Amino acid sequence: MYAFEVDGDFTFYKFRDFDGTKSLADGHLRWFWETMRQAGQLPVIFYDGTVEGFIDFQNLVFREDQHFFFGFKDQQPAGLFWLNGFTSKSCFVHLAIMPGFHGKGTLLMGRGVLRHLLSVTDVAGGYIFDCIKGLIPVTNPLACRMAERSGFKKAGILPQAAYLAAEDKSVDAAIFCAVRNKEGEMPETENFKQGE
DSSP, rough: OOOEEEEEEEEEEEEETTTOBBSSSSHHHHHHHHHHHHHHOOHHHTTSSSSSSSHHHHHHHOOTOOEEEEEEEEEEEEEEEEEEETTTEEEEEEEOTTTTTOOOOHHHHHHHHHHHHHHOOOTTSSSSSEEEEEEETTOOOOHHHHHHHHHEEEEEEEEEEETTTTTEEEEEEEEEEOOOOTTTTOOOHHHHHHHH
């Protein structure tokens, strides 16, 4: 079972291990889905409208080109993230925080996930990722601020790059990147220095 911990006593479990076995039960998927649904988060997390019901969510989690991690604290759903869009040494990350863990929990999980992704190595000791990217609709300024406070840098704006299904329109999206420095460490931002 592949799992890792981040500051604040959050533990993330990879849903499907590298050998294909599941680390969590289907019931965990339903638990996270219901938590997001009851909080009204679904149109924000899955803003493109491709995930409208539990079966859509389940199908997304089971796709081989998507790698889902589910985070818990005190045996409660705390957050989830998934990786896709893999290229050599880089990927896209999508992060969602469960109700009750916004604020400080968001920062702890965001920073912790980013640090983990940029420090994880393969069996030969080489870093798996040099660059982690994120795409956030500019209509979600809170998520954009949290990305920057978590250690991402805004690389620019992509015009009309995010489709908002609820509004049936495309909006500009901010592209964020985080890269390791030459010594293999996380880039040190002012927020990291201050420990915010």
